[in-house]
Amino acid sequence: MKGTMDNKRDLIFKATEKIIATKGIQGLSMQQIAQEAGVAAGTIYRYFTDKEELISELRKDVLRVVASHILENCEEGTLEQRFKRVWFNIVNFGRQRTHANLSYEQYIHLPGIDTSPHQAFERSTFEGLHHIFAEGRDAGIFHNLQDKTLFATSLEPAIALGRSIRRGQMQYDKTELEFVCNLCWQSILTPPNTTHKEQSGR
Amino acid sequence: MKGTMDNKRDLIFKATEKIIATKGIQGLSMQQIAQEAGVAAGTIYRYFTDKEELISELRKDVLRVVASHILENCEEGTLEQRFKRVWFNIVNFGRQRTHANLSYEQYIHLPGIDTSPHQAFERSTFEGLHHIFAEGRDAGIFHNLQDKTLFATSLEPAIALGRSIRRGQMQYDKTELEFVCNLCWQSILTPPNTTHKEQSGR
Amino acid sequence: MKGTMDNKRDLIFKATEKIIATKGIQGLSMQQIAQEAGVAAGTIYRYFTDKEELISELRKDVLRVVASHILENCEEGTLEQRFKRVWFNIVNFGRQRTHANLSYEQYIHLPGIDTSPHQAFERSTFEGLHHIFAEGRDAGIFHNLQDKTLFATSLEPAIALGRSIRRGQMQYDKTELEFVCNLCWQSILTPPNTTHKEQSGR
Amino acid sequence: MKGTMDNKRDLIFKATEKIIATKGIQGLSMQQIAQEAGVAAGTIYRYFTDKEELISELRKDVLRVVASHILENCEEGTLEQRFKRVWFNIVNFGRQRTHANLSYEQYIHLPGIDTSPHQAFERSTFEGLHHIFAEGRDAGIFHNLQDKTLFATSLEPAIALGRSIRRGQMQYDKTELEFVCNLCWQSILTPPNTTHKEQSGR
């Protein structure tokens, strides 16, 4: 892990990510980061103006990593294939005990979430997901609901499942997951042979 | 649990909750709590051995409050009525910008989640929800999936929707919510006239 | 010196004054102040928000002390008596190796001197001196020059002499000082029997 | 002394002088100097063993510059002409907002003033002034007072006036200055037709 990068900025980044993932943002001191990164405390300040900027930069980075994992391989195949690939990307990323994932969960539910880096993440994530949701909605395959609602209904379960598996609160069971993935897919589909009059606009 | 009798203790509790909700757990000092509560800093130590215990006690309290809100009025009516009442309880609680809710979200995604107070919360919540899920599953109305999975599939969307509304990322639209609530309900139902052989046990 | 005041704020004040007088403002650390004052480092921050405020408050205080010394007993007697009393007040205060005097000299020639505390000092000093200068000017005894100019001409020498004596660059010689004091007094007097046409307004 | 040949050294000198003049000696870091001088931080250590030496060397240089300005053209003409030229040199140099002048004022009132560079400055300045004072004193034109006293009486006012003008505390008024210059000149003169028995030797 530390082999590929010999530049200090990355070392500091990875060290911080690791500590946040392990001990939480609360127990995060610059000395600790320096020690974990194997640099002097003062060195951190050559790369980040202060602790706040370090955390903020790391947040951006983590969000980018998460977005890229979630949106991997979601541009080929049928709508269903793409949706399910994303669904499993979410579960599989969430299952991992990686520093990126663990620190992501710390960041995401912190106050000050309505600030630009997070907004940018939401946008970039939904950029990819928007295509899927828009396509299905335009084709009349999905319910005529806003993206956020479709996401909450069909993909939030994937997040929760990944987390529960990671925490050991449930067993990883590929067959069950495929069944649930299908439920999620079905749940946002309009009934095939029904002319359902939707009530809410995009 | 002790009600409004133990005045100072409650003041400290409320003050802490407010600060966490407002500025996050990170920016939380004992002097701040004391000032917000209108007591002396030393007074806090008459009610809590140290900061850790204060936070831990508050966590328990918050979780209790959340559980009670979510499970309100979920013991009468048909299975569907009870499920949908819980679903809306979750959305409506999540929508609120109350200190309880905001500090809950801080607590719930923190490291050290596998500790006793959270376990107790999980148990008490699922105690209530278990009845619903078990009843539906036993009657063959719900898919034969473990509670966690049913929860993730049908109730996590409610959590996400409440949060999104609170954050102003989507509009509150009662009709849409009722539609989505129904989708969530449908998603865990076994197809009415199919004898589907479920693949995974409770 | 430390007997009369047992309150910490004053202890910190005196300690800071002493260190500035001894080692200069440059070598002034909060730890040092704390040690010299016999309090914990953190205690300083109960009385001053930060180092800057401490220094700024001390500056105000020192200026007040200096002003009061210079203006001592300058309200009784003839104009000449009052002027000469001020003149000697300046020399005698400047001669002293007191912390107040030594730190005053540090402060007075620092950048940021045009700020309010210093302005206030100038005003309060000149308030007292203004009476003397105005009286002499109005009576046609002094040259019709602005206060600053009269001050520079007749009292700056006193400052310089006090400093030189303190630094051991010249001997303290009461007779000589009285002679020079008289020169200073004479220098701003209009020639007794000459109708000198002054060129500059107050 | 080494002129503009030793380029880097001069750049560092000028940069330091500028920062001291602008922000004071307190806010003076080696990195700042390096940046202002356009050299690397390490380069400074090729020309000066450490910060102390840099400041000390600069002090010497500044004092030399000041001395040369003050003593400019003071070797020709009558005693009065020479005195008044020095007097105006002092005012005019003090009026300037040059780095040399501003950093000079910082240096001159610092602790550790009794050290060699300052002594050398005093000597070189008084070397020039001594001629004037000695000549006047020997000819019985000046009061029989030591140089320091004559300086304080007749030239300190010039320093104060220059400073006050620079600080905007008074207007520059050539006529007024000439008048005051004359007062200063007069103040150290023995009364023309009096055989005053002076009381203190040089």
Added chain:
DNA sequence: TATGAATGAGTTTTCATTCAT
């Protein structure tokens, strides 16, 4: 010579906790 990244001791500041009143 010159560089500038890196250092780490030192500085300012914060804050959980104690204790005399």
Added chain:
DNA sequence: CATGAATGAAAACTCATTCAT
């Protein structure tokens, strides 16, 4: 019981100085 001044250890941050390039 309650207070809040005081503590001092630890945190964030600075900066003179070094050294591999």
